[in-house]
Amino acid sequence: MTLSIEVKQLQLKYGSFTALHDVSFQLEGGKIYGLLGRNGSGKTSLLSILASYREQSKGSVAIGGEAPFENAGIMEQVCFIQESGYMNDASRVKDVLKLAASCWPNWDADYASRLIKHYELPLKKKVTSLSRGMKSALGVTLGLASRAPITIFDEAYLGMDAPSRYSFYEELLNDYMETPRTFLLSTHLIEEVGTLFEEVLILDQGRLILHEETETLRARGAAITGSSESVDRFVEGLTVLGEQKLGKTKSVTVYGELTDEMRKRAQAEGLELGPVSLQDLFVHMTKKRGDGQ
Amino acid sequence: MFDDRSPIYQQIADKIKDDIVSGVLQEDEQVMSTNQYAAFYRINPATAAKGFHLLTEEGILYKKRGIGMFVSGEARQTLLAQRRDRFFEEVVDQMLEEAVKIGVPVTDIIGHIEQGKRRDGE
Numbered sequence: 001m002t003l004s005i006e007v008k009q010l011q012l013k014y015g016s017f018t019a020l021h022d023v024s025f026q027l028e029g030g031k032i033y034g035l036l037g038r039n040g041s042g043k044t045s046l047l048s049i050l051a052s053y054r055e056q057s058k059g060s061v062a063i064g065g066e067a068p069f070e071n072a073g074i075m076e077q078v079c080f081i082q083e084s085g086y087m088n089d090a091s092r093v094k095d096v097l098k099l100a101a102s103c104w105p106n107w108d109a110d111y112a113s114r115l116i117k118h119y120e121l122p123l124k125k126k127v128t129s130l131s132r133g134m135k136s137a138l139g140v141t142l143g144l145a146s147r148a149p150i151t152i153f154d155e156a157y158l159g160m161d162a163p164s165r166y167s168f169y170e171e172l173l174n175d176y177m178e179t180p181r182t183f184l185l186s187t188h189l190i191e192e193v194g195t196l197f198e199e200v201l202i203l204d205q206g207r208l209i210l211h212e213e214t215e216t217l218r219a220r221g222a223a224i225t226g227s228s229e230s231v232d233r234f235v236e237g238l239t240v241l242g243e244q245k246l247g248k249t250k251s252v253t254v255y256g257e258l259t260d261e262m263r264k265r266a267q268a269e270g271l272e273l274g275p276v277s278l279q280d281l282f283v284h285m286t287k288k289r290g291d292g293q
Numbered sequence: 294m295f296d297d298r299s300p301i302y303q304q305i306a307d308k309i310k311d312d313i314v315s316g317v318l319q320e321d322e323q324v325m326s327t328n329q330y331a332a333f334y335r336i337n338p339a340t341a342a343k344g345f346h347l348l349t350e351e352g353i354l355y356k357k358r359g360i361g362m363f364v365s366g367e368a369r370q371t372l373l374a375q376r377r378d379r380f381f382e383e384v385v386d387q388m389l390e391e392a393v394k395i396g397v398p399v400t401d402i403i404g405h406i407e408q409g410k411r412r413d414g415e
Contacts, residue, residue: 032337169335177328177338195301195336215300215340
């Protein structure tokens with residue numbers, strides 16, 4: 001089952017602080033989405049609303065056409081895994097798994113057992129006594145085995161070491177191909193997971209500044225390097241994200257489609273056109289004045 | 294596994310083309326599925342599918358419904374012709390440009406090539 005997600009002019013306030021400003025987007029579902037943003041950009045606030053954990057202050061959210069808040073029918077379709085979600089949980093691992101099995105109608109017990117074995121999760125230990133990596137592994141197990149039509153990982157795998165994270169990426173991808181559903185991952189480890197995302201959303205200071213297919217985004221960034229004069233002339237009228245200078249040489253990062261004609265012009269002017277990684281684009285788009293630039 | 298130079302689907306397409314040119318993939322041979330590519334390179338299957346789509350549009354691959362993707366009969370010849378067309382522009386011209394920049398006379402380059410040919414002939 002594919003559930004669409006439709007968010008319209010969403011606003012969330014904590015007292016006088018506005019965590020989300022006028023956020024609107026539409027996800028058709030059945031894809032792996034990446035939600036990128038710096039710390040405090042509103043990622044967890046947004047995901048909490050999608051997962052029925054919070055109610056928005058203004059605007060609307062519809063999952064499969066229905067409002068999720070206090071809606072039992074939608075809540076069992078959405079699995080929300082947070083990094084800190086189980087920190088204070090005094091129950092044992094096996095009880096957490098039992099509870100999960102009763103919460104998610106699509107729970108796959110065989111898959112859960114396989115993952116438990118793979119991550120060597122100690123069933124009898126209390127969740128509070130697990131290491132950070134083990135807590136992450138438990139979260140990942142719950143999210144994957146839930147087989148929920150919408151599964152959200154809010155930086156849930158950050159506590160894992162690199163080999164475990166990579167095995168999680170592989171597991172996620174294989175599971176997605178076997179049983180296609182909607183995955184929503186928030187992260188700042190873009191270099192590691194960027195290739196898994198079909199679409200990317202970027203939040204910055206509570207606002208959605210970008211929602212784009214990952215491949216389109218990747219094709220749109222370019223770094224133009226050459227003599228200051230020619231570079232300045234070339235980037236006139238383009239969206240400049242950042243610039244660096246080294247003596248008489250200047251390098252400017254731009255965002256936007258470069259036409260064949262522009263590429264030829266760059267070559268004729270002796271300018272070098274280079275790629276920009278997803279990570280760099282993200283850094284440029286979300287940096288503030290005063291970040292040491 | 295991928296560089297940041299071009300979209301990943303483009304790089305997938307280029308890898309398959311390379312395999313066809315070098316003979317690793319034969320004509321009418323089945324190509325691995327998009328899911329197999331996705332799992333191997335750890336990329337979204339839609340990205341791999343986009344690379345495959347590009348190759349079918351260029352006539353390099355063709356689809357057999359319900360079975361998978363195959364290498365077209367003329368794929369290798371088409372690719373070889375394209376690469377030969379680009380060879381002088383992308384390889385030879387750039388080499389000459391470099392030679393001019395650093396002051397290597399063209400006669401030296403020709404001499405070097407002929408020396409190599411003589412060595413290979415022995």
